[in-house]
Amino acid sequence: MDASRRPNQLFRNLNAKLASIPMIVTALVVFVGGTTWTVVHSFTNSRLLPKLNFVGLDQYERLWSSSRWMISIENLAIYGACSMILSLLIGFTLAALLDRKIRFEGAFRTIFLYPFALSFVVTGLAWQWILNPDFGIQGVVRDWGWEGFVFDPLNNPDIVIFGILIAGIWQGSGFIMVIMLAGLRGIDEDIWKATRVEGIPAWKTYIQVIIPMMRPVFVTALVLIASGIIKLYDLVVAQTNGGPGLSSEVPAKYVIEYMFRAQNLAQGFAASTMMLVSVIIILVPWAYLEFGGKKRG
Amino acid sequence: MADMTANAPVLEGPSGPKPRRRFSRRNIFLYGTLIVVSMYYLLPLYVMVVTSLKGMPEIRLGNIFSPPMEITYEPWVKAWAEACTGINCDGLSRGFMNSVQILVPSVVLSIAIASVNGYALANWRFKGSEVFFTILIIGAFIPYQTMLYPIVIMLREIGLMGSIWGLVLVHTVFGMPILTLLFRNYFTSIPEELFKAARVDGAGFWGIYLRIMVPMSLPIFVVAMILQVTGIWNDFLFGVIYTKPETYPMTVQLNNIVNSVQGIKEYNVNMAATLLTGLVPLIIYFVSGKLFVRGIAAGAVKG
Numbered sequence: 001m002d003a004s005r006r007p008n009q010l011f012r013n014l015n016a017k018l019a020s021i022p023m024i025v026t027a028l029v030v031f032v033g034g035t036t037w038t039v040v041h042s043f044t045n046s047r048l049l050p051k052l053n054f055v056g057l058d059q060y061e062r063l064w065s066s067s068r069w070m071i072s073i074e075n076l077a078i079y080g081a082c083s084m085i086l087s088l089l090i091g092f093t094l095a096a097l098l099d100r101k102i103r104f105e106g107a108f109r110t111i112f113l114y115p116f117a118l119s120f121v122v123t124g125l126a127w128q129w130i131l132n133p134d135f136g137i138q139g140v141v142r143d144w145g146w147e148g149f150v151f152d153p154l155n156n157p158d159i160v161i162f163g164i165l166i167a168g169i170w171q172g173s174g175f176i177m178v179i180m181l182a183g184l185r186g187i188d189e190d191i192w193k194a195t196r197v198e199g200i201p202a203w204k205t206y207i208q209v210i211i212p213m214m215r216p217v218f219v220t221a222l223v224l225i226a227s228g229i230i231k232l233y234d235l236v237v238a239q240t241n242g243g244p245g246l247s248s249e250v251p252a253k254y255v256i257e258y259m260f261r262a263q264n265l266a267q268g269f270a271a272s273t274m275m276l277v278s279v280i281i282i283l284v285p286w287a288y289l290e291f292g293g294k295k296r297g
Numbered sequence: 298m299a300d301m302t303a304n305a306p307v308l309e310g311p312s313g314p315k316p317r318r319r320f321s322r323r324n325i326f327l328y329g330t331l332i333v334v335s336m337y338y339l340l341p342l343y344v345m346v347v348t349s350l351k352g353m354p355e356i357r358l359g360n361i362f363s364p365p366m367e368i369t370y371e372p373w374v375k376a377w378a379e380a381c382t383g384i385n386c387d388g389l390s391r392g393f394m395n396s397v398q399i400l401v402p403s404v405v406l407s408i409a410i411a412s413v414n415g416y417a418l419a420n421w422r423f424k425g426s427e428v429f430f431t432i433l434i435i436g437a438f439i440p441y442q443t444m445l446y447p448i449v450i451m452l453r454e455i456g457l458m459g460s461i462w463g464l465v466l467v468h469t470v471f472g473m474p475i476l477t478l479l480f481r482n483y484f485t486s487i488p489e490e491l492f493k494a495a496r497v498d499g500a501g502f503w504g505i506y507l508r509i510m511v512p513m514s515l516p517i518f519v520v521a522m523i524l525q526v527t528g529i530w531n532d533f534l535f536g537v538i539y540t541k542p543e544t545y546p547m548t549v550q551l552n553n554i555v556n557s558v559q560g561i562k563e564y565n566v567n568m569a570a571t572l573l574t575g576l577v578p579l580i581i582y583f584v585s586g587k588l589f590v591r592g593i594a595a596g597a598v599k600g
Contacts (some may be wrong), residue, residue: 117589276443
């Protein structure tokens, strides 16, 4: 390339560069800039307004000694573990059932997936009503004559997170089913023929052949479930608003409470940084396995 | 089957597959399970509809599963036009209008920007374009909470904090990673010869985009639209943070109506309001059918 052309380098492909400005601004200013800003300010003592008055790890010490944060973490851990296992289990089972060449497959699929179109707020409010201790399931069973029946997850601090779990699973499991079904449809028909010839029962084929073959689908599903779990916020706000007391608080709600209600900005920043760290801990090994391995292999 | 082979070991049956009996044990188990599970999925919708058509006295006496003895549409009217949030008593209609005003520009803007981005990334790569794209995709995994406050500051700086246009901008930004990925992958799959032929004929960046790429990829635009309409309509987090009571979207207003501590709880009105809010995505879901599945699958599984 000769020297006289060099000044044109910047203007080559100019339209494409101009058109990419929104993307570049979003990537650099909002995503990188915003995240860095928050992480940096989590080391300050900003309260009502963000200030660069560094106090080291004070905010993190306060965070981890706060009982509210510990409750939030515990709730998220319970919700996360249960929701991963149940979503995968329900999603895969439903997909396997639908994949048995049944009639009305479309109708069943439509029914399992429709909750996913609804927002978490709608989901939370619907289940709040169904789990209402006076008029909901508990009330109905008591009316039937079983006076001592107790089923009020939303009013019992010990199990409130499971009340939220029921709603969360209802909303999201259909989506996992769709992903699983796509995975099952991608499996070669010959494998089924081979196992049938061998006389291996269907359930055994699923466990020993199909599931190992669907490993990438399961990984994708897990990553999707996990990234949904960490965002858990609307559902809790709508269904219990963190109650009774603080028993159904979650980290995302903690962050927003401290940033926008309690006016303790840096505390919110520290909490959100912890959320970021946990996402990195989950994602980096996955990204390494998915993409790092491929490049070398 | 065991019986038959025992009794007639040399039976000469017809060759070919055995006709399936409709009520085999396998089918009863299969359909039985599916129907029971379907009931769990349908239950909340059924309960919401039934509750929203009852009067309050009937709700207090009856049980939530029984169909209404006397159908009344009053709760729906009340939810739409009279329900109170704070001092405003003009019902969900206000939230609905806000949501529409947020939805339309957000969908148009986010799809316009993301499709051009995807087009540039697929056909007009420049130095660094892949780097920015990678950052964008990684950004999709960052919890929103770490970006919420810096965006408040940015919106305040440009004077859009609390306004509908501020929220439109936020939706455009956060919709960008997934939509750009969607469009980039789709445009990459369009044969390159087409692009080259247009180049030879003298078409430029925008010419090729408008005359070739857009007309050839209408299905993916529909998928993107479904993805965005449901996503933006269902948003709560951004709505509650970046708008003020007058501009609250429908989901935020719904939550305020139902979870307000003052007054007597009117469960029928609450359920009517909840259904009203869920109606838009539900209609899109039932009308779009397979495309909806494609949309969310595209949003989920890369490529």
